[in-house]
Amino acid sequence: DAMVIQNPRYQVTQFGKPVTLSCSQTLNHNVMYWYQQKSSQAPKLLFHYYDKDFNNEADTPDNFQSRRPNTSFCFLDIRSPGLGDAAMYLCATSRDRGGTVGSYEQYFGPGTRLTVT
Amino acid sequence: SQKIEQNSEALNIQEGKTATLTCNYTNYSPAYLQWYRQDPGRGPVFLLLIRENEKEKRKERLKVTFDTTLKQSLFHITASQPADSATYLCALYYNQGGKLIFGQGTELSVKP
Numbered sequence: 001d002a003m004v005i006q007n008p009r010y011q012v013t014q015f016g017k018p019v020t021l022s023c024s025q026t027l028n029h030n031v032m033y034w035y036q037q038k039s040s041q042a043p044k045l046l047f048h049y050y051d052k053d054f055n056n057e058a059d060t061p062d063n064f065q066s067r068r069p070n071t072s073f074c075f076l077d078i079r080s081p082g083l084g085d086a087a088m089y090l091c092a093t094s095r096d097r098g099g100t101v102g103s104y105e106q107y108f109g110p111g112t113r114l115t116v117t
Numbered sequence: 118s119q120k121i122e123q124n125s126e127a128l129n130i131q132e133g134k135t136a137t138l139t140c141n142y143t144n145y146s147p148a149y150l151q152w153y154r155q156d157p158g159r160g161p162v163f164l165l166l167i168r169e170n171e172k173e174k175r176k177e178r179l180k181v182t183f184d185t186t187l188k189q190s191l192f193h194i195t196a197s198q199p200a201d202s203a204t205y206l207c208a209l210y211y212n213q214g215g216k217l218i219f220g221q222g223t224e225l226s227v228k229p
Contacts, residue, residue, distance in 0.1 A: 004160075042121070042206070042219040043161070090160050097215050103149045103168065106217065108160030 003027070004109035006091050012115045013081050021076040021112045023091030031097055032074040033106065034066060035090040043090055049074060050097060078114075086116045119144050121220040123207060129226045136194040138223045140207035146185040147209035152192050155204045155222060164205075165192075197227045 004025045013019040023032065031050050035043040047056045049068045063085070065077040078085055092106040120143040130136050140150070149168045153161035167174045167183045167190065174181045180193040194201050204222040211218070 040125075040221065042221040044219075045216055048216070088158075092160070098149075098210055103166060103210065105151060105163035105166060106161075108162065111158070111160050113158070 004091055004093055004107050006089075006109035006112050008112060009110060010113050010115070012117060013078075014117055015083065016080045019078050019081055019114070021078075021089050021091075021114070023074045023076070023109055024072050025091075025093045025107075026072070027093055027095075027107060028071060029093035029095050029107070030071075031094045031104075032068060033092040033094070034064075034074070034076050035092065037088045037090055037111075046076070048097075081114070081116045083116050086114055088113050119209070119211070119218055121207065121209060121218060123205075123220040123223045125221065125223070127224040127226055129228065130197060132198060132227055132229050134197055136197045136201065136225055136227070138192040138205050138225065140190040140192070140220055142188050142209055145211065146188065148212045149210050150181075150183055150190050151208045151210070151217065152179075152181060152190075153206040153208060153219075155206055157204075161206055194225075197225075199227050199229050202226050 007022050033048040034046045037043040045057050046060045063079050067075045088111045090111045091109045094104040094106045096104050098104050122141040146169050151166045152164045155161040165181045167181045178195045182191045204224045206219050206222040208217040208219045
């Protein structure tokens with residue numbers, strides 16, 4: 001089945017120690033998103049890629065970076081994790097960004113739960 | 118900035134009843150609105166989409182309405198089952214900005 005895969009499902013890192021979360025998709029979608037979701041809160045968009053075009057949200061801290069080496073894979077790098085970065089990180093894909101061209105639902109992976117000690 | 122409000126209190130209903138969840142927003146009406154289901158520790162799953170020029174959309178036991186005058190969407194689950202227990206998120210898409218903005222979700226609990 002076509003899907004969005006995130007590894008690892010659970011990640012523990014130390015304060016200030018760089019960490020990378022990975023996402024892969026078999027849907028061949030153009031757009032890949034990274035969201036941060038804290039307990040009982042709305043998913044918060046960090047950034048997205050439209051093909052190779054990177055789109056950063058204005059309020060995403062510089063501590064968060066992303067790479068998309070090819071259509072299938074996307075990585076979230078947290079350069080110096082703080083305690084406030086502990087959250088669920090969700091990767092999602094969509095066929096396009098929507099708007100006047102169309103309206104496309106997003107397909108989410110299972111998430112990576114990040115703990116910072 | 119745009120604000121989305123979903124009932125933060127959990128909704129508890131009896132099996133077989135209709136569950137109704139509310140999504141209110143401020144300022145401009147979105148081009149379209151989506152509803153997602155999220156189970157604990159999992160990613161959201163898309164359920165339904167409704168456009169600004171549509172009043173109602175149905176899919177099996179699910180129904181979504183969209184009232185741009187009230188700036189509100191209602192999400193109904195008829196003949197609810199314990200398996201429907203989850204958190205339901207609404208998400209709004211605006212052409213300006215080009216992204217989905219999620220509400221914090223409402224937790225639904227269906228008791229047998």
